[in-house]
Amino acid sequence: xxxxxxxxxxxxSELSSASPYDDVLPKVEQIQFPLGYVWGIAGHLNGVKNxxxxxxxxxxNQPSVVQAMTKFSQSRALYDALEGIEKSWEGDxxxxxxxxxxxxxxxxxxxxMKLGGVGLDGEEKERFNTMRMRLAELSTTFGNHVMDSTxxxxxxxxxxxxxEGVPESARGMWANAHYQYLVSKAAEGEAGDIEKPNxxxxxxxxxxxxxxxxxxxxxxxxxxxxxxxxxxxxTRASEITDYTAEGDEKAIERDNVPxxxxxxxxxxxxxxxxxFSNYAEQSLASKMAPTVDSVKELSDLxxxxxxxxxxxxxxxxxxxxxxxxxxxxxxxxxxxxxxWDTTFWTERLKESKFDLKEEELRPFxxxxxxxxxxxxxxxxxxxxxxxxxxxxxEVWHPDVKFFNVYDVxxxxxxxxxxxxxxxxxxxxxxxxxxxxxxxxxxxxERKIPVAYLTCNGSPPVGDDKPSxxxxxxxxxxxxxxxxxxxxxxxxxxxxxxxxxxxxxxDAVELPSQFMENWCYDKETVYGxxxxxxxxxxxxxxxxxxxxxxxxxAAGLMACRQLYFGMLDMELHSNFDPxxxxxxxxxxxxxxxxxxSKYIPHTMPLDIDRxxxxxxxxxxxxxxxxxxxxxxxxxxxxDAFGAFEDVGLDxxxxxxxxxxxxxxxxxxxxxxxxxxxxxKQFRGREPTPDALLRHNGLM
Numbered sequence: 001x002x003x004x005x006x007x008x009x010x011x012x013s014e015l016s017s018a019s020p021y022d023d024v025l026p027k028v029e030q031i032q033f034p035l036g037y038v039w040g041i042a043g044h045l046n047g048v049k050n051x052x053x054x055x056x057x058x059x060x061n062q063p064s065v066v067q068a069m070t071k072f073s074q075s076r077a078l079y080d081a082l083e084g085i086e087k088s089w090e091g092d093x094x095x096x097x098x099x100x101x102x103x104x105x106x107x108x109x110x111x112x113m114k115l116g117g118v119g120l121d122g123e124e125k126e127r128f129n130t131m132r133m134r135l136a137e138l139s140t141t142f143g144n145h146v147m148d149s150t151x152x153x154x155x156x157x158x159x160x161x162x163x164e165g166v167p168e169s170a171r172g173m174w175a176n177a178h179y180q181y182l183v184s185k186a187a188e189g190e191a192g193d194i195e196k197p198n199x200x201x202x203x204x205x206x207x208x209x210x211x212x213x214x215x216x217x218x219x220x221x222x223x224x225x226x227x228x229x230x231x232x233x234x235t236r237a238s239e240i241t242d243y244t245a246e247g248d249e250k251a252i253e254r255d256n257v258p259x260x261x262x263x264x265x266x267x268x269x270x271x272x273x274x275x276f277s278n279y280a281e282q283s284l285a286s287k288m289a290p291t292v293d294s295v296k297e298l299s300d301l302x303x304x305x306x307x308x309x310x311x312x313x314x315x316x317x318x319x320x321x322x323x324x325x326x327x328x329x330x331x332x333x334x335x336x337x338x339x340w341d342t343t344f345w346t347e348r349l350k351e352s353k354f355d356l357k358e359e360e361l362r363p364f365x366x367x368x369x370x371x372x373x374x375x376x377x378x379x380x381x382x383x384x385x386x387x388x389x390x391x392x393x394e395v396w397h398p399d400v401k402f403f404n405v406y407d408v409x410x411x412x413x414x415x416x417x418x419x420x421x422x423x424x425x426x427x428x429x430x431x432x433x434x435x436x437x438x439x440x441x442x443x444x445e446r447k448i449p450v451a452y453l454t455c456n457g458s459p460p461v462g463d464d465k466p467s468x469x470x471x472x473x474x475x476x477x478x479x480x481x482x483x484x485x486x487x488x489x490x491x492x493x494x495x496x497x498x499x500x501x502x503x504x505x506d507a508v509e510l511p512s513q514f515m516e517n518w519c520y521d522k523e524t525v526y527g528x529x530x531x532x533x534x535x536x537x538x539x540x541x542x543x544x545x546x547x548x549x550x551x552x553a554a555g556l557m558a559c560r561q562l563y564f565g566m567l568d569m570e571l572h573s574n575f576d577p578x579x580x581x582x583x584x585x586x587x588x589x590x591x592x593x594x595x596s597k598y599i600p601h602t603m604p605l606d607i608d609r610x611x612x613x614x615x616x617x618x619x620x621x622x623x624x625x626x627x628x629x630x631x632x633x634x635x636x637x638d639a640f641g642a643f644e645d646v647g648l649d650x651x652x653x654x655x656x657x658x659x660x661x662x663x664x665x666x667x668x669x670x671x672x673x674x675x676x677x678x679k680q681f682r683g684r685e686p687t688p689d690a691l692l693r694h695n696g697l698m
Contacts, residue, residue, distance in 0.1 A: 001064055005071070007031045012077040017084030024081045025105055026443035028072065029495045033444045039065050044435060044452055048420055049396045050147060050427045059140060066136045070129055073116025082110050101494040101671035108502050108670070111286060115274060128273055131266045138263050142237075143619035145254040146612075147429050149236040150208045153245045154181070155216075155229055157204040162222045167359035169468060170215035172197070172461035174204035177212065181205055184426075199461075208233050209425035211458045211473075217343040218358075223328065230340035231607065238609035256612040260587055263618055264577040280573035283624035288504045288631065288674055292573050295627045299562050301688065302630065303598060305697040306562065309555025314342075314601040317553075320352070321345040342602060350552055354545040361542065362468040366532035367421060367457070370474055373528025374481060377518055380651075381658030382666070383408045384489065389416065397424070399459070405488055415488030417451040421477070422459035422467065430456055431615070432476050434483035434500075434512075441495030449499055451484040466532055471546065475516045482515030483508070485666050492669040502670020505625045509632035510639065510674075511665055517640040517694070520547055521648055551696030556602075558695060563598040565627035568617045570594055572624035587611055635678055637691035639665065642682055644690075 008031050015024065039061075046058050072078065086106050092099070117128040156178065157163060163171055179197035186194060206216045206229060216229050231243040237256040244251040267279040276282040280292050289295050318337050321329045325345070328334065337345065351357050375386040389404045399422050405415040418437065423430075437450040457473040460466055469477075486508075487499035496502055518524045522543065529538035567590065575590050585593075591611060595603055604610065616622040639661065646653035664681040678686055692698045 001035065001068055004031055004035050004068055008071060008075075012075055015077045015081040017080045019081040019084065021085050021102055021106070024078070024085060025102075025109065025494070025496065028078070029441055029443040032072070033441070033446075033495075035065070035068065037438065040436065044437070045396060047429045047433075048424075048427075048454060050144075050429070055144065059137070062136055062140060063133055066133050067129075070116070070132060073113050074118050074120075074125070074129075075113075076118065079110070079113050079118045082106050082113070086110065097491070097668070097671060101492050101497050104502060104671055104673070105494045105496040108286075108496060115282065115285060117274070120273060124273055128270060131270050135263065135266050135270075138259050138266075139619050142256055142259050142263070143429065143615055145237040145256050145259070146615050146619065149244075149251070149254050149613070150430060151425055152248045152251065153208050153232050153236075155206045155225065155232070157206060157220075157225065158202055160200075160202065162220065162225060163202070163204055165221055166219045167215070167357070167362075168199060169359060169362055169458065169461065170219055171202075171204060172199040173212060173215065173458060174206055175199045175202060176461055177207060178203045178205035207425055208236065209423050210430050210456045211423050211470075212425075214343075217340065218347045219344070221344075223341065226340040226344060227338070231605075233613075234339075234605070234608045234610055236609070236613045238612040240607055240609060242607075256618070257587075257609070260611060260618055261577050261580065264571060264575070264587075267572065267623065268577060278573045280569055280624040283572065286504065287506045287625065287628070289506055289627070292569060295569055295631070296566070298631065298634070298688075299566050299598075299627065302558060302692070302697075303562050305692055306555045306558035306695075307598070309697055310559040310599070311555070311601055313346075313553045313556045317342060317345045317349050320349040324348065339602060339605065346553055346556070350549060353552065354549050356542060356545040356549070358470055361471055361538075361546070363531050363533070364529040364538045364542075365469040365471065365474050366530075367467040367469055369528045369530055369532065370469060370477065371419075371528075373524065374478060376527045377524045378481075378485065379408060381655060382485070382489070382662040383659060384414070384662075392416075393418070396420075413448060415449050415451070417453055417484050417488065420452070420454045421457050423456040424459075428454075428456070429615075432456060432480050434480045434487065436487060436499065436501075439487075439495055439501060440490055440493060440498040442493040443495055446495075449488050449490065451487045453480045453484050455480060468532065471519070475519050478515040478519055479512045482512035485515070486511040486669070489662060489666040490669040491667045492671040494671065497670035499669050504670075504674050505621070506628035506631040507635065507674035507677075509629055510635045510678075513629075513633050513636035514639050514661075514665075517636070520550055523648070550694075554695040554697065558697070559599050559601075561630055563595055564614075565630055566598060567591055567594040567611075568614075568622065568626040569624060571617075634688045634691050635686045637694050638682060638686040638689075639678070640694075641690040 011027055011031065042058055042061070045054055089103060117125060117132075120128050154177070157174070175197035179194065182194045206212055208229070213229065213233060217226060220226050228243065232245075235241075235243050237254050239252070239255045239257050241251040271277075271279045271282040274282060276285070284291065321337055321341060322331070347358075379385050385406045385408050386403050387406065389402050391402075392404070393402045393416070395402065395418065397420065399420065401419045401421070403417050403419065404413050405417070406412065407414050432455045435452045435454070437452050438446055438448070440446055440449040455473070455476055457469055457477070458467055483500065486503070490499040492498040500508055525543060525546075526537055529543070530536065570590055571587065575587070576584060580586055588608075588611070591604060591608070616626055622628070642657050643654055646657055648654060660681055664677050668677050675685065689698070
């Protein structure tokens with residue numbers, strides 16, 4: 001921090017509106033790199049190996065880091081120099097990739113500085129910086145509250161009747177969780193003899209961690225237990241403590257409701273200072289979507305097709321429950337299915353429709369084989385080879401793997417990545433993400449980009465089995481690898497626009513969602529779908545059913561994503577967080593209003609506090625940007641359509657289209673505007689037709 005301050009102060013004194021490009025942005029990159037790298041590692045470890053000591057050190061240093069980066073974004077000397085460079089390039093029609101990168105880097109920096117308060121003075125500037133600091137603090141606290149609330153809850157099932165029909169993998173996971181809990185208690189001197197985990201006899205410890213929670217809602221036959229676990233999940237980190245674990249006295253200290261209001265107020269005030277009507281407008285200033293209305297138009301276009309399908313899906317699920325669930329699901333006893341019923345009966349409907357249980361697929365999706373198959377796919381279509389390189393880099397947990405990536409043609413190493421595949425509820429936040437460890441940059445002499453790929457998949461149960469994945473976990477792995485590929489295969493060398501840097505937020509999901517489509521491609525799936533014990537390939541009829549399942553409940557899924565996206569947009573555009581004190585709408589009123597439009601078939605309960613755990617928008621970078629998943633999905637589905645057009649069994653043509661995808665979408669990074677990148681690949685602008693077709697909504 002001291003060095004960055006000294007070095008940047010020295011640079012500022014040398015800058016003028018006549019400074020050439022090479023004396024400006026490359027120098028800024030060099031000054032920022034060490035702090036970016038170190039703070040990046042701190043943030044990464046905070047997410048994957050969280051603990052009191054690290055958390056304390058992170059929170060202690062965060063204000064100084066925010067301050068240091070604010071100095072860059074509000075430097076008039078730097079801003080004037082960048083404007084001077086942009087003016088000197090007026091009329092320069094150079095179409096070289098090198099020049100396009102530089103132009104994008106300069107224009108992105110100017111825009112970023114405007115959004116960072118470079119135009120503010122005096123009290124306004126002071127207030128803006130105070131708010132910026134506070135928002136960083138609130139975002140970290142919000143995420144910590146969610147993580148701690150998730151970790152604090154567990155429900156122990158002791159009666160074997162309550163796990164009848166539950167897949168062996170889920171019972172094994174819960175039995176193992178109970179064993180680990182006893183081990184941790186023994187370490188604290190609170191437990192006696194500890195028996196080895198027993199998937200058949202229990203006890204079974206269910207937590208709110210992703211794999212555990214989803215398995216419970218999908219498979220536990222006891223409605224009362226499902227209800228307890230569901231209510232504990234949707235009231236996490238809120239003012240409602242009726243459903244927290246017994247003895248969790250700190251639950252009320254983790255209430256995120258006041259944090260949400262403060263975050264929304266601060267963002268609204270900041271955007272007003274910068275001249276925007278609301279925070280959503282400010283957010284869209286650096287995205288592809290031109291206006292809030294354009295986001296709403298796309299959402300409504302998809303909803304028009306998805307909502308009737310979702311209502312039909314829900315009717316089928318309800319009929320399934322009424323016909324097979326016994327007296328408690330009769331119309332006399334249950335007017336409509338409750339949220340803790342929907343997932344359970346959707347799973348039963350899927351099993352009956354396709355005569356295929358998730359558990360039957362797991363033995364064919366062992367993580368080592370899935371990785372081999374995924375790496376085989378990218379070698380085939382993108383011409384890259386991935387090799388295990390464990391031991392070449394220090395890791396933060398024994399389960400973490402390290403890989404190097406090579407170009408098949410040149411044999412040169414072009415990238416590396418870490419993979420942290422399994423859930424660890426004790427110190428790892430939920431979800432899945434890709435992040436930058438080292439970015440490619442000529443200025444910083446970094447030729448080999450390095451990525452972190454983090455998932456929360458099912459860990460191996462016992463010593464003799466590999467991790468046996470659900471199909472959704474396979475898709476998630478492909479998704480995160482897609483993000484990683486855009487970071488690692490970049491040919492951009494200006495750091496600010498290399499890899500995922502400088503890519504508009506609503507385009508950044510294109511490669512990740514594109515990769516998911518290959519999970520339904522026969523050659524790709526048979527590259528990894530082999531029984532982990534016998535080596536037998538996935539039976540043909542299972543693959544056919546897997547493909548048929550792709551559009552199952554697609555209406556419900558699409559509406560859910562639209563609901564999340566538009567709830568986020570509404571909170572950051574039309575909602576007034578200051579009006580609550582005078583009887584105006586609350587955040588939960590907004591939630592219900594948006595839900596009534598996009599998910600009227602599964603309205604949230606009165607106690608639903610999902611917003612208190614909506615980490616994407618309050619603890620991450622998706623504020624007024626969650627719609628990006630659907631926006632980018634239009635492009636990703638259309639991009640995969642290019643492979644479908646030439647025929648997925650036409651190997652030569654698939655490879656040709658694959659190389660074109662690598663040389664455009666995966667290669668150009670933020671160096672070229674995303675619509676131009678898409679047009680270079682597809683030859684035209686994207687249309688939603690492929691997305692609607694893939695989802696069975698055409």
